[in-house]
Amino acid sequence: MALPATTTRRRTLAVGLIGPGRVGSALLDQLRATQPRLARAGLELKLCGVAASKRMWLDSDDPALNGRSDSAQTWRPSDLNEFVDHVRGIDGRHALLIDCSANDTVASRYAGWLAAGVHVVTPNKLAGSGPLTRWQAIRAACASGMRFRYEATVCAGLPVVQTLRDLLDTGDELLSVEGMFSGTLAWLCNRHDGSQPFSALVREAHTLGYTEPDPRDDLSGMDVARKLVILAREAGWPLSLENVEVQSLVPAELAALPVDEFMLRLDQLDASMAARLADARAQGGVLRHHAHLDAHGRASVKLAVLPTGHPFAHTRLTDNVVQFTTRRYRDNPLLVQGPGAGPEVTAAGIFADVLRIAEGLEVRA
Ligand SMILES: NC(=O)C1=CN([C@@H]2O[C@H](COP(=O)(O)OP(=O)(O)OC[C@H]3O[C@@H](n4cnc5c(N)ncnc54)[C@H](O)[C@@H]3O)[C@@H](O)[C@H]2O)C=CC1
Numbered sequence: 001m002a003l004p005a006t007t008t009r010r011r012t013l014a015v016g017l018i019g020p021g022r023v024g025s026a027l028l029d030q031l032r033a034t035q036p037r038l039a040r041a042g043l044e045l046k047l048c049g050v051a052a053s054k055r056m057w058l059d060s061d062d063p064a065l066n067g068r069s070d071s072a073q074t075w076r077p078s079d080l081n082e083f084v085d086h087v088r089g090i091d092g093r094h095a096l097l098i099d100c101s102a103n104d105t106v107a108s109r110y111a112g113w114l115a116a117g118v119h120v121v122t123p124n125k126l127a128g129s130g131p132l133t134r135w136q137a138i139r140a141a142c143a144s145g146m147r148f149r150y151e152a153t154v155c156a157g158l159p160v161v162q163t164l165r166d167l168l169d170t171g172d173e174l175l176s177v178e179g180m181f182s183g184t185l186a187w188l189c190n191r192h193d194g195s196q197p198f199s200a201l202v203r204e205a206h207t208l209g210y211t212e213p214d215p216r217d218d219l220s221g222m223d224v225a226r227k228l229v230i231l232a233r234e235a236g237w238p239l240s241l242e243n244v245e246v247q248s249l250v251p252a253e254l255a256a257l258p259v260d261e262f263m264l265r266l267d268q269l270d271a272s273m274a275a276r277l278a279d280a281r282a283q284g285g286v287l288r289h290h291a292h293l294d295a296h297g298r299a300s301v302k303l304a305v306l307p308t309g310h311p312f313a314h315t316r317l318t319d320n321v322v323q324f325t326t327r328r329y330r331d332n333p334l335l336v337q338g339p340g341a342g343p344e345v346t347a348a349g350i351f352a353d354v355l356r357i358a359e360g361l362e363v364r365a
């Protein structure tokens, strides 16, 4: 539903952002830039705080701290309980937390926040793909009317979760999903032509904000496995990560290193990736990172050689492709395709979730 150009219906949503990294910062920029337009549409997204892993900012509520810094708003040590209490406020206002971290401890708090009357939006995949019981507790916590939205967990800003939701809510039945779900691997496959080492491309993808905070999550296939689990659960299938067959590109000796050390030893991937490229060319094909999920609970993620005439061979840059085969779309699957990684597009996916929640808010005095 489009925002009205102008309105007399005014709503305010108190917002707290957790994880001001690449995606979180892009979202803050977008929130700032769209404020006048939202105000005309009767919506105030009131940023009440930002929490990083070690410190947080709350909007000027501590006279002692503010006094010391000449009334400027001040950063202080991070404390999620204090942060959430502050965003909720004491006046029963509408409140929303946006988790832009990739942290499991933060994800483990969602059910409690929802139960306490706070909406949650996140691109963090760890709740949707983590322990099934935790996922079920989050869904159960929404029963009181709180909203939990996570569109950006699957293919960043592309409307994948919502498309599946709409299919199911209108009575369709999911039979299978296949496609390319990693923006990073799509970009790497498109750029890996032998003119520079694979490791240099991984570093560039990291700098561009396409990879996960730890790029091994992408290279190991785990990021895509998480997306399959999220989609499966959306369809009502009780899939967990251990049910997904995943082919990793990370050599065992690099798997457990601290991330900084892994980045220093990235060139250890170069020889095997050069060999895979040569093999694909010898077969007259291209490398593509491919995933598949079906109603029988089969789920797999792998780097495949596809013929050059295959539709997935003609994708560009970070393009993801998600192909839903359903009862209605059985002969000709429904496709969602486009850029699937990067701070800007991911932030826009999160922002759209925030607006969907805001749209449903009742006006409170
Ligand atoms: N980069 C992309 O294209 C996409 C990213 N995502 C997801 O978005 C999330 C953020 O990704 P990036 O911004 O790229 O990562 P990032 O590493 O740039 O930012 C993560 C932020 O979270 C903060 N953080 C970590 N632990 C925290 C804690 N306990 N409390 C508060 N803050 C904490 C870090 O300090 C950092 O500021 C991840 O969950 C990622 O999977 C989802 C779709 C696309």
Ligand SMILES: N[C@@H](CC=O)C(=O)O
Pocket (backbone or CB within 6 Å): 153, 154, 155, 156, 181, 182, 183, 184, 185, 210, 211, 212, 218, 223, 340, 341, 342
């Ligand atoms: N690192 C992820 C970002 C989006 O989920 C990817 O490359 O797809």
